[in-house]
Amino acid sequence: MLSAVKMFDRIPGLLFQCILNVCVLNCSGVTVVNNGYRNIVIAINPRIQHNAKLIENIKEMVTEASSYLYQATKHQLYFADVKILLPASWPWNWTQVQRPTTQSFEKANVIIAESYLKHGDVPYTLQFGGCGEKGRYIHFTPNFILNDEMTSIYCPKGKVFVHEWAHLRWGVFSEYNDLVPFYLSESTIAEATRCSFSIKGVIAECRGSSCSPCIFDESTRLPNKDCTFFPMKNQPSSSSIMYLQGLPSVVEFCDNATHNVEAPNMQNRMCNYRSTWDVISKSEDFRNVYSAHTGSVKPTFTLLQAKERVLCLVLDVSGSMSQANRIVRLRQAAEIFLLQIAETGSQVGIVTFNSMATIQTHLRKIDDDKVREELVKLLPTSARGGTSICAGVEAGFEVVRGNDSSTNGDEIVVLTDGQDNRISACFPEVERSGAVIHTIALGPSAAEQLEELSNMTGGLQFAATDNLDTSGLIDSFTGLVSGNSDSSQQAIQIGTWIYSIWNPGRKQVITVIVTSRPADAQIPPIKVNGYFNRRDSTSPMISNVEVSQGFLPVLNANVTAIIERPSGLPIELKLSDDGLGADIVRNDGIYSKYFLNFHGSGRYSVKVRVQGIEGTTRITVRKRGQGMCLPGYSENGHIKLNEFINEDNEEDFPGALWDFIRVQAGGAISLPVGTPVIDFPPSQIRDLQSALIENKIDLEWTAPGGDYDQGSASRYEIRMSDKLLQLRDNFTNALLINMEAMIPQPFGSRETETIHFEHPNLQNGASIYFAIRAYDKINQSSEVSNIIKVSYFVPLAKDHWYTFVWLQIVIAIVGCFIVLLIIWIVGRKIKMKASKQELMDNL
Numbered sequence: 001m002l003s004a005v006k007m008f009d010r011i012p013g014l015l016f017q018c019i020l021n022v023c024v025l026n027c028s029g030v031t032v033v034n035n036g037y038r039n040i041v042i043a044i045n046p047r048i049q050h051n052a053k054l055i056e057n058i059k060e061m062v063t064e065a066s067s068y069l070y071q072a073t074k075h076q077l078y079f080a081d082v083k084i085l086l087p088a089s090w091p092w093n094w095t096q097v098q099r100p101t102t103q104s105f106e107k108a109n110v111i112i113a114e115s116y117l118k119h120g121d122v123p124y125t126l127q128f129g130g131c132g133e134k135g136r137y138i139h140f141t142p143n144f145i146l147n148d149e150m151t152s153i154y155c156p157k158g159k160v161f162v163h164e165w166a167h168l169r170w171g172v173f174s175e176y177n178d179l180v181p182f183y184l185s186e187s188t189i190a191e192a193t194r195c196s197f198s199i200k201g202v203i204a205e206c207r208g209s210s211c212s213p214c215i216f217d218e219s220t221r222l223p224n225k226d227c228t229f230f231p232m233k234n235q236p237s238s239s240s241i242m243y244l245q246g247l248p249s250v251v252e253f254c255d256n257a258t259h260n261v262e263a264p265n266m267q268n269r270m271c272n273y274r275s276t277w278d279v280i281s282k283s284e285d286f287r288n289v290y291s292a293h294t295g296s297v298k299p300t301f302t303l304l305q306a307k308e309r310v311l312c313l314v315l316d317v318s319g320s321m322s323q324a325n326r327i328v329r330l331r332q333a334a335e336i337f338l339l340q341i342a343e344t345g346s347q348v349g350i351v352t353f354n355s356m357a358t359i360q361t362h363l364r365k366i367d368d369d370k371v372r373e374e375l376v377k378l379l380p381t382s383a384r385g386g387t388s389i390c391a392g393v394e395a396g397f398e399v400v401r402g403n404d405s406s407t408n409g410d411e412i413v414v415l416t417d418g419q420d421n422r423i424s425a426c427f428p429e430v431e432r433s434g435a436v437i438h439t440i441a442l443g444p445s446a447a448e449q450l451e452e453l454s455n456m457t458g459g460l461q462f463a464a465t466d467n468l469d470t471s472g473l474i475d476s477f478t479g480l481v482s483g484n485s486d487s488s489q490q491a492i493q494i495g496t497w498i499y500s501i502w503n504p505g506r507k508q509v510i511t512v513i514v515t516s517r518p519a520d521a522q523i524p525p526i527k528v529n530g531y532f533n534r535r536d537s538t539s540p541m542i543s544n545v546e547v548s549q550g551f552l553p554v555l556n557a558n559v560t561a562i563i564e565r566p567s568g569l570p571i572e573l574k575l576s577d578d579g580l581g582a583d584i585v586r587n588d589g590i591y592s593k594y595f596l597n598f599h600g601s602g603r604y605s606v607k608v609r610v611q612g613i614e615g616t617t618r619i620t621v622r623k624r625g626q627g628m629c630l631p632g633y634s635e636n637g638h639i640k641l642n643e644f645i646n647e648d649n650e651e652d653f654p655g656a657l658w659d660f661i662r663v664q665a666g667g668a669i670s671l672p673v674g675t676p677v678i679d680f681p682p683s684q685i686r687d688l689q690s691a692l693i694e695n696k697i698d699l700e701w702t703a704p705g706g707d708y709d710q711g712s713a714s715r716y717e718i719r720m721s722d723k724l725l726q727l728r729d730n731f732t733n734a735l736l737i738n739m740e741a742m743i744p745q746p747f748g749s750r751e752t753e754t755i756h757f758e759h760p761n762l763q764n765g766a767s768i769y770f771a772i773r774a775y776d777k778i779n780q781s782s783e784v785s786n787i788i789k790v791s792y793f794v795p796l797a798k799d800h801w802y803t804f805v806w807l808q809i810v811i812a813i814v815g816c817f818i819v820l821l822i823i824w825i826v827g828r829k830i831k832m833k834a835s836k837q838e839l840m841d842n843l
Helices: 052-072 142-146 148-153 157-170 266-270 276-281 319-341 369-376 389-400 423-433 450-457 472-478 724-729 798-842
Strands: 002-006 031-033 036-038 040-044 081-086 110-112 124-126 137-140 182-184 190-192 201-207 210-213 227-231 300-305 310-316 347-353 357-365 411-416 436-442 461-464 497-501 526-533 541-549 552-555 558-564 571-575 590-595 602-612 632-635 638-641 660-671 689-693 696-702 715-721 735-737 750-756 766-775 788-792
Touching (some): 036 081, 052 081, 052 142, 137 142, 137 157, 190 201, 310 319, 310 357, 319 436, 319 472, 347 389, 389 423, 436 472, 450 461, 461 472, 461 602, 472 660, 541 558, 541 571, 541 602, 571 590, 724 766
Parallel strands (some): 040 110, 081 300, 110 137
Antiparallel strands (some): 031 036, 201 210, 201 227, 347 357, 541 552, 558 571, 558 602, 602 660, 696 750, 715 766, 766 788
């Protein structure tokens, strides 16, 4: 006997939802051919109402961006082929649009979607990899695309697109820093965090439309928190796109000649103080470019329109499916998919195969529960014979062609437990099909090349073991949600429930799955996306899980990855959003962890469990990865403010969420025979901090593990220098600090070290730099940490302090005057040259 008591309905009409997708980041689909980017997909969210102007503005933005990119990459790259994916609900002339193949909203490079709670229209790129690693997608809101008045002056859309493309494609980072907008330079002058250093402007404090000179903090010599740097509209500098791409003169990325290594920004922190152009020019895109492009850089646009979902289940019924209760488990899992997961309005067919394939039913449109129940009756109940996966796939193609005589954009789900060394025979047809194939490997002996079907077509990959104490097969089927449907119509597993089970006396396994759909279509679901990335065979696997509600980050959730191995008990990994170890940025809604416990070849299936706790878990505004619009600019001694900026205020957000639990399949990871077991070094320390108190320097950081973020390091190595780049380029020759007595603590612990520093020649305003490395038990070292600066200065007397403040103002004014003088002289020379030429022509 089974009873369930729901513990979640605290708010009428409010129901949270979880969707999880798996993405291998090196399969974006974008290629570079003859200097042009091809197969870029821009997808419009299914919830956006029809608007033809939106399409036209997208085209204008990308066309403008192509010319800008061409100039920024020194005539080497441009946008050649762009596909715009329209929602299925939009009215459109079929002579003007094409059917998508493997493209979908969930896999698009650029998405157009509304923001939840109208939290702002500034574009951003979802980026959770390290330096040089590709991001997931760029997000624009419809308002940003349609608002020509704002974007023409402060956020030129084409330039913003290139800024975000650099995040997405090349893995570089922003050169501004909202959290640390100013810093003290080596010459003890307060500077705006920027690149290049030659960007000129004024620092002012503005309230409403009124601005006044900035007041500096006496203890830090930096502008107070209400001060802003306003760049001059007309600049002598042409860089950098990753700082303020909106300035008219900015047409380049910072290179080694213009890069500002002192600026405390994400680019310096994440890319080891390398310039953005240094990272970009060494990317794989430029390895495919052999000369500058000559000719048109105008993109070609193709309109695609999603259709209702067409899917065929291709199910193995060979003799091995009778083992380990597999055929019964298959029927149970597929039944849940047909009754609860398959979207209303979708079309579903069923094929079974052993050494031959049998079509159990051609496509049936799911428009009521009766159709669902009839499909369930056609699921297999017995197993016998051999295994021919290609026979099943070919029959699946025959079924989905029944919709419109084409396989473009259709889906096939292939489930098998058997070995088949002839599977490659149908690879050419699969590649030509334009269909998406999802694969489910059941048991330890499924064909080794099975996942090639999903790799070729951009499908999902799942695996389930024969462990009867887990629900891997059911989880796989519940993960098969559409990539193009409205998320408010998708079913998911939910919690929290209390179950009471009465056992009549014999041992049995009971699996309870509860699914639901949102009660209010206007409230966006909590969405969970899983991404599993590995650079190469010698790198660790990184698990990244994005938790969001309406594109807003969800913080303080308990996120656990459950990994079922080919043998042994499952492993649970607690993922963190603390900016440590595998996690790049703290509190961005991306939870991460290294997975190092690979033991033996085979398939490792991943499942994600997310738990929200009332009063602790909350949503917040997105703080990082955004394109920076001009806050305003200085021109002819006046500051022109950007009246379109709408500052996000966390106090305006609802904050805490209610209790919730979500469980979803996260895909499969396959390790081939011969994969080496690697002893990894400690992870890089990225949060080294310092405080100077009289003649003592207190250093503080978070302990790394002995193997990345697991265990404890063996020892630390701290060095100091009066030159920042010495610590980056020649760390071992910098001055060593004695750390022999310190024993590293386990990963995540806070470490502190006090250095008593006395130097008779230390002058007022002098700066010293520190960095640290960790070593493991076999003397493998981590990468050098972030480099911190400790500045020594004697507090100024009050009368001297005012002199210092006015000196800062005078320097800024003189700088502006010099720039204006240069512009006037150049203009004068041009005018004189023109007058002289006119005189000669008259003679």
